[in-house]
């Protein structure tokens with residue numbers, strides 16, 4: 001028998017209309033309907049169990065139709081539009097055709113006389129509808145790989161190209177830098193109506209948007225991206241900084257993972273172009289896999305890691321400040337007009353900029369304010385723009401900045417990059433030095449390496465800041481997979497069917513299918529929709545939001561696809577009736593979600609007779625009823641307006657508690673729960689180890705080409721050492737590097753043994769001072785390493801200098817073990 005579907009499923013159908021429809025068919029609570037929800041087998045009307053609605057002895061009116069246990073009303077999202085036909089078909093040999101004249105003409109129209117390395121291949125692949133990954137160093141002209149096809153596609157027919165770029169703040173700059181023939185707009189909240197119309201009307205060639213705007217947008221999201229049926233056909237989508245898609249990259253961003261799926265499922269995009277400047281071969285393969293393209297075949301272009309015009313050097317000066325000043329005064333850097341000095345810590349940028357201004361004053365002929373200035377993301381937007389503008393127009397010679405400076409910076413004549421601290425890995429190093437010499441003319445890069453490995457300790461702190469222990473993972477896993485009753489209900493249903501009637505042949509068949517599913521390890525539970533409140537979870541687990549998101553992403557990436565991530569949502573709904581309890585009861589008559597909420601609370605023994613407001617988890621409620629969240633929320637919001645169109649209804653509906661939103665199973669066995677925890681823990685620890693090894697390998701490589709004093713490099717560059725470093729970088733990007741962490745560990749082992757007594761005594765001391773507070777071993781290790789966390793922020797714990805950062809030189813995990821032992825002993 002066809003099962004009735006939920007009234008608010010898929011689209012918003014007024015309840016009454018829906019109810020009438022099913023009443024006509026005689027199925028409203030008859031035959032197929034049951035008066036209990038699938039989350040429990042308790043009837044809302046009589047409190048009994050396991051009966052059909054028509055047999056219910058309960059009194060009162062039921063306002064909703066729960067769907068029968070065991071049947072799943074599946075929400076079918078609207079089919080995506082068909083993919084756009086490529087401009088050119090493939091040749092008879094299945095390969096990309098020779099470049100037609102039309103393409104060269106378009107290239108000239110965009111203002112270029114010839115293609116640069118790799119551009120032609122990439123452009124022709126996209127015009128032939130083949131997804132492609134382009135790995136080219138900064139400044140080599142990756143943007144043309146999307147600009148030209150976007151232009152040509154738009155010339156042929158009304159269509160649009162989507163460009164997903166992480167640099168929201170620089171999108172306007174990116175647009176102004178496009179060739180004049182190419183019309184582009186970027187999606188943001190204050191987009192004008194005419195821009196919106198231009199996008200819908202196909203008058204725009206390129207639409208720039210952030211990954212978040214896309215993942216949350218489209219048909220079922222909340223961004224300002226017009227829905228797929230309002231957009232002109234999408235020719236192809238370009239993903240800038242595509243390495244962020246790979247969890248093995250240096251800059252993994254969980255929401256990038258969902259990008260490709262959204263582009264395919266929601267917008268029907270088949271042709272994807274990934275652009276990145278820094279990806280090892282392993283990362284590039286992973287990205288290619290996510291973009292759905294054949295491994296090697298899809299990585300159309302890979303250039304040498306470091307452009308030949310860059311001259312590299314490294315030194316291990318004891319007095320870095322002095323060495324920096326000498327370097328900037330020397331012949332090699334002294335004559336360079338545009339220089340960026342990178343520091344790891346924000347506080348350091350201001351100090352170094354002041355140092356340079358003071359020491360270089362008079363040695364160069366320009367006003368003081370033009371010599372050097374600092375830049376970091378903690379500064380106000382106006383300040384940052386001022387510094388950036390001054391640097392761009394050549395008024396400011398040196399910017400001392402954190403890595404926040406330079407992303408998306410299109411200044412072709414930056415002549416020098418100085419690393420005051422070691423970068424966190426080779427990828428970051430290559431990306432940062434790549435900001436110099438984009439015009440192809442010689443540029444100089446120097447790195448100061450702390451001979452004692454001080455930077456190494458500093459950078460390791462950042463790695464530990466993101467890792468989590470097994471116990472915390474277990475707590476998260478319990479939140480993600482709370483037990484459901486699907487299996488139990490399924491069994492009860494089977495028993496009931498057996499007792500009640502002789503099953504029909506159809507039912508026997510259906511039952512056999514279900515039993516097959518169960519014996520074949522297929523789940524009865526189909527995944528429930530859940531909301532995990534962000535702030536509350538961050539506080540209870542003491543992990544940053546991004547950390548939780550990454551763990552959830554790992555679960556989504558698992559071959560068994562343990563969870564399915566949805567766009568974050570507000571999960572708590574509060575309905576306040578200014579007309580008092582009577583109005584609340586009247587509201588329940590017309591609003592199924594409010595009715596369900598009241599019914600459940602009544603069953604739980606909560607008396608609502610005098611209440612004029614209710615608060616409930618709208619995601620859990622919708623899920624238990626088999627309703628889609630979006631239409632339920634829309635219907636709830638609608639309660640605020642009078643149904644007669646006379647304005648305010650006297651009801652306030654508020655949504656709060658921004659939450660991770662996902663679908664996950666609720667019938668995992670204990671073993672499965674353990675294996676999920678083990679899987680996550682293994683992922684976290686292997687990533688931690690890999691990152692630590694990378695860091696150490698990076699340090700060793702720089703050390704191997706470093707000379708003791710930068711004075712040697714102030715006048716001229718050592719070509720031999722520069723080439724050696726380039727070769728090391730090339731190896732790193734082209735081969736799988738052999739990473740070895742043992743050496744550093746051994747040295748640390750010895751040192752730790754000497755210090756163990758002191759560390760233990762400090763831990764006891766710390767615990768005795770803060771007796772009222774609760775600490776885990778991890779929390780203490782973080783404090784001793786100077787790592788702030790949501791529950792133990794640097795602003796509070798960093799004030800006590802006796803402990804904060806005190807043992808930064810020792811292995812984090814060992815300190816954590818010592819702390820755990822001491823905590824147990826103190827109990």
Ligand SMILES: Nc1ncnc2c1ncn2[C@@H]1O[C@H](COP(=O)(O)OP(=O)(O)OP(=O)(O)O)[C@@H](O)[C@H]1O
Pocket residue numbers: 112113114115116119136137138139140141142143144277408409410412438
């Ligand atoms: N075929 C070409 N001929 C001449 N100039 C070109 C060509 N292609 C690109 N350029 C120029 O090269 C410069 C750098 O290009 P683009 O910004 O696309 O580099 P990119 O690889 O995207 O760099 P980044 O990684 O920093 O974003 C631009 O000024 C652009 O106009």
